[in-house]
Amino acid sequence: MDEAIDYNALSWVRQELDETLKHARAQLEEYAAGAENKTLLQKCAAQLHEALGPLQMVGIKGAVLLTSEMEEVVADLLQDSVEEKETAFELLMQAFLQLPDYLTSIRSRKKDNPAALLPVINSLRATRGVQPLQETAVFSPNLSVRVPVSVFDVRAKKEKQDIPAMARAARIRFQSGLLEWYRGNGGDNSLQTLIDVLDQLQLYALSEPVARVWWVGAGVAEALRDSELEETTEIKQLFGQLDRQIKRLMDSGEKVFSDLLTDDLVKNLLYRVSQCDTGSGRIATIKSTYGLDD
Numbered sequence: 001m002d003e004a005i006d007y008n009a010l011s012w013v014r015q016e017l018d019e020t021l022k023h024a025r026a027q028l029e030e031y032a033a034g035a036e037n038k039t040l041l042q043k044c045a046a047q048l049h050e051a052l053g054p055l056q057m058v059g060i061k062g063a064v065l066l067t068s069e070m071e072e073v074v075a076d077l078l079q080d081s082v083e084e085k086e087t088a089f090e091l092l093m094q095a096f097l098q099l100p101d102y103l104t105s106i107r108s109r110k111k112d113n114p115a116a117l118l119p120v121i122n123s124l125r126a127t128r129g130v131q132p133l134q135e136t137a138v139f140s141p142n143l144s145v146r147v148p149v150s151v152f153d154v155r156a157k158k159e160k161q162d163i164p165a166m167a168r169a170a171r172i173r174f175q176s177g178l179l180e181w182y183r184g185n186g187g188d189n190s191l192q193t194l195i196d197v198l199d200q201l202q203l204y205a206l207s208e209p210v211a212r213v214w215w216v217g218a219g220v221a222e223a224l225r226d227s228e229l230e231e232t233t234e235i236k237q238l239f240g241q242l243d244r245q246i247k248r249l250m251d252s253g254e255k256v257f258s259d260l261l262t263d264d265l266v267k268n269l270l271y272r273v274s275q276c277d278t279g280s281g282r283i284a285t286i287k288s289t290y291g292l293d294d
Contacts, residue, residue: 005059005112013054014107018100020051025096028074032089038078045074060106061140062114063099065133069124070095076128088127095120111291114138139271141290143263148285151202152211161204167250173197174246178239191225194218194239201246209257210249216269217242219282228276228283235272241265 024047031040048071055063070092076082098120106112115135122132177193198218205211220238223229245265248256256262274292276283287293 005106006057007107007109009054010058010060010107013058017051017054017103020047021096021099024048024051025093028089028092028096032093041074041078045071045078048074060103060112061138062112062117063102063106065114065138066095066099066102066117066121069121070099073124073127082127084127088124091120091123091127095124114140136268136271139267139274141267141270141292143266145289147208147212147215148289151215152205152208154208158204158206163253164250166204167201167246170197170201171243171246171250174243178243181239182236188225191221194221195225198242201249205254207254207257209262210254213242213245213257213262213266213269215282216266216273216286219280219286220269220272222280222282223273223276226280228278229272238265238268238272 024044027040027044027047031037031044048067052064052067052071055067073082073088073092077085077088082088098117102117115138118133118135118138125132173193174197177190177197180190181194195218198214198221202211202214202218205214217239220229220235224231224235229235242265245257245262270286270290270292273283273286273290276287
């Protein structure tokens with residue numbers, strides 16, 4: 001879930017943070033210029049670590065990720081475990097230039113967007129031989145946002161349903177559509193089957209987290225049907241997870257849906273929605289609800 005940036009705290013620590021990063025950069029520049037004094041690198045690492053505290057307190061996720069990666073690279077330089085030192089120095093200098101600009105944009109109330117920093121973060125990770133971060137790792141939609149009333153109305157009286165029986169019947173239809181889609185035999189009809197099943201599950205949902213997962217899942221299926229998204233192995237795996245969610249509903253009821261497993265699935269589905277340039281009314285509503293156009 002998104003955590004709000006504390007702008008009041010940011011204004012308090014702004015000057016101190018700027019000075020800390022300025023000193024850290026100066027230490028690195030002096031070392032890179034040929035001083036060959038590891039004390040300078042130690043001081044740089046210490047100042048980067050010192051900057052992390054206020055960044056974490058204020059809640060600027062992008063800056064925290066970048067500063068942490070910078071600190072890791074400096075630590076590896078101290079251990080002489082970086083093969084391409086010149087490249088590492090150049091990337092650290094680039095990061096020292098980019099980080100203040102990013103913080104300035106946050107101070108002007110722009111959205112914290114860690115994905116914008118991924119190129120330099122992943123380049124720094126590459127110098128350490130570490131796998132790059134994927135965009136989904138830094139994608140943090142605010143799942144506490146209420147869904148529209150048309151999706152789930154807390155005031156509406158719901159008909160009592162035999163949830164296990166309803167879920168069992170829904171899963172049979174869902175798996176049939178899924179199998180046809182996986183085989184490439186059903187075309188748009190197989191995706192429409194998935195949409196219809198998810199719409200039915202949303203209609204009979206008794207809680208908002210349950211309605212939300214079916215609503216967003218149906219949105220992704222619509223985007224695939226309308227060629228707004230490319231069919232990938234990752235997306236097909238997400239629909240496999242939706243199938244398992246229907247099984248969870250069948251076996252355990254709705255109480256299991258307020259968990260990290262469900263939230264992670266919704267986050268990954270929303271990431272795919274965010275990749276749609278245009279879309280149906282449902283896609284537009286999902287993007288508007290979670291601020292995905294930003």
